[in-house]
Amino acid sequence: MNCTCSKSNIESYEKFELKNFNALKISSTADVAYFVKDEAQFCSLFERYKNINVIGCGSNVLLSSLGVREPVVLTRKMSEISFRKNVVEVEAGAAVQKLSVEAFKNSLSGFEFLIGLPATLGGAVAMNAGAHNQCISDFFVSARVFDTLENKILCLDKEQMQFSYRNSLIKKNPNRYVVLSAKFELIKAEHSAIENKMKENSEFRKRVQPSLALPNLGSVFKNPTLQDGQVQSAGMLIDKCGLKGYKIGGAGVWENHGNFVINYNNCTSSDYTNVVYKMYDSVKERFGIQLECEIVRMGEFSESEEEKWKIMSN
Ligand SMILES: Cc1cc2nc3c(=O)[nH]c(=O)nc-3n(C[C@H](O)[C@H](O)[C@H](O)COP(=O)(O)OP(=O)(O)OC[C@H]3O[C@@H](n4cnc5c(N)ncnc54)[C@H](O)[C@@H]3O)c2cc1C
Structure with missing residues (x-):
């Protein structure tokens, strides 16, 4: 190196x-x-x-x-966060965990859900990250975005960003747009109320998610919305297929929650892909539900792996 x-x-x-x-x-x-x-x-x-x-x-x-x-x-070295009254401008590489704490210090509410979320601002905007019934688009005002096709910087508002559940204009156009920074408008609130919410969120996260000591990529699949409009838990569907603890090579389904795949022992991208595909295939076979994967890929994958990821991304 x-x-x-x-x-x-x-x-x-x-x-x-x-x-x-x-x-x-x-x-x-x-x-x-x-x-x-x-x-x-x-x-x-x-x-x-x-x-x-x-x-x-x-x-x-x-x-x-x-x-x-x-x-x-x-991007992690590009991480300025600056407040002006209740408006905050954040560079792409800033850790959202830090953003949550800084907002708290400024008695601003809106980013309590970001506590404990392993993400940069750019990644959170691209994925429209969310938790505890909130998501990054809730307090979003605009973003400075580089358009690699037009070769220029754009300032995009909330509507132009086309946010939806774990999705955005950025995610829909891989390789075209890059988030440089974003602006949010937060709400002035009682210090103690923000602190309590952050504690509650943090404790909930510790209860239901693996810590980073068990290497993982967060939830593998989105929770599917059924024809009657009901949202199902992807983890519950996977649990019902008896896959908790199921392993291929170094990768396996977490014993405590079916929607997480852990790198237990030097797993390869191929191990991870095969475990995730087994989860997808089992749920499809048993319930007739086609789950949609949240995970993004980078680098070279074999033809058969590409095929599996294509199916799982719908
Ligand atoms: C333990 C754990 C818990 C998690 N919990 C949650 C949760 O509660 N809610 C949730 O929504 N997600 C969760 N995730 C998933 C993950 O944290 C989010 O998707 C997060 O938004 C990813 O941010 P990142 O900076 O790591 O992005 P990366 O993983 O680095 O990148 C994700 C995608 O965004 C793109 N990207 C990154 N930066 C930019 C940029 N500046 N401009 C354009 N594109 C960019 C990348 O190219 C890639 O396509 C969790 C993950 C883990 C490991």
């Missing part, structure tokens, strides 16, 4: 091991990886490359064990 600082001084590395930059702790080598620290550095890379893989916390990304040939950009 050699550090090759370019003309514009962007920190970059060749043959970069991404194991510590994805929550599943998959070993995957990027041919080249960049750590950007501001908007100018980020945008300059789009003059050099057509396709770039952006990684925030890597909490929702399955990296290929075969590696990533296209350049990877890591």
